[in-house]
Amino acid sequence: MPSRGTRRLRRTAQDLLAKNSRRDSNPAIEWRALMLQDSLFVPVFSSILRNRKLLLALLVATAIQLGLVSAHLPGWPCPFARVLGFPCPGCGLTRATLLLFRGEWRESIAFHAFAPLFLVALTITLAATVAPERSRDWLIPTIESIERRTGITNFLLLGLILYWLARLLIMRSAFAQMLQQ
Amino acid sequence: MAFGIVGILAILVYLAFFVCFIVVLVKLFQNEGAGKGILGLICGIYTIIWGWMNAKRLNISTLMLALTALLILSIILYFVAFAGMMASGGLSR
Numbered sequence: 001m002p003s004r005g006t007r008r009l010r011r012t013a014q015d016l017l018a019k020n021s022r023r024d025s026n027p028a029i030e031w032r033a034l035m036l037q038d039s040l041f042v043p044v045f046s047s048i049l050r051n052r053k054l055l056l057a058l059l060v061a062t063a064i065q066l067g068l069v070s071a072h073l074p075g076w077p078c079p080f081a082r083v084l085g086f087p088c089p090g091c092g093l094t095r096a097t098l099l100l101f102r103g104e105w106r107e108s109i110a111f112h113a114f115a116p117l118f119l120v121a122l123t124i125t126l127a128a129t130v131a132p133e134r135s136r137d138w139l140i141p142t143i144e145s146i147e148r149r150t151g152i153t154n155f156l157l158l159g160l161i162l163y164w165l166a167r168l169l170i171m172r173s174a175f176a177q178m179l180q181q
Numbered sequence: 182m183a184f185g186i187v188g189i190l191a192i193l194v195y196l197a198f199f200v201c202f203i204v205v206l207v208k209l210f211q212n213e214g215a216g217k218g219i220l221g222l223i224c225g226i227y228t229i230i231w232g233w234m235n236a237k238r239l240n241i242s243t244l245m246l247a248l249t250a251l252l253i254l255s256i257i258l259y260f261v262a263f264a265g266m267m268a269s270g271g272l273s274r
Contacts, residue, residue: 044216161219
């Protein structure tokens, strides 16, 4: 009498054999699926892009935040800056993005180096929100594939944390002064 | 005197907001992994929207309600302090 584990293994092997012997199987699609399955990095951005409601809410909130800050009104109160007294990794990103909109590249990058990347992410988010299903079916898997193969989002997030630490530890007073402007 | 009360109230509101935010952020890290957790740290708005979208599943509706109320209150308090500073001539634009 084979054990439970052996039976499960045998069933999996049979399933795989049946799948491979199918006439309509596409080797390219199967190869891509295998690549995605075995990839090292977990997609972050593409999994957010899949949820249209979340994207819409994020875009509306970002538009409100950009509008408030451009009108010199209080927007999102950063809990870290208000309570702990030091800015979070995202502090200054709204103002840097607004500077980018005005074409002031140098000032924007001096304010927050990740502003151009944030703008790219915002553009992709907008595209994924308003695009029809057919375009989304192409856009999101493409981004997911890039994320899984390169881990770009994970590296960028790590880079952002390192950039924040560098500004906090090396240029602390300049960083704080800049954000108080 | 009024400024003192507003100041103390603001500190309490920010502190409560911070605590609620950290709780939701921890939930985000636990449920979605480090990538989205860091994203939630950078973009607080994402943390709040994610919290509301998963409030029923995670049973944090009350916490989200408190967090949102504290967020609105903190913005109102900021406006009050801003108006007070403008009225006393402490801030020139």
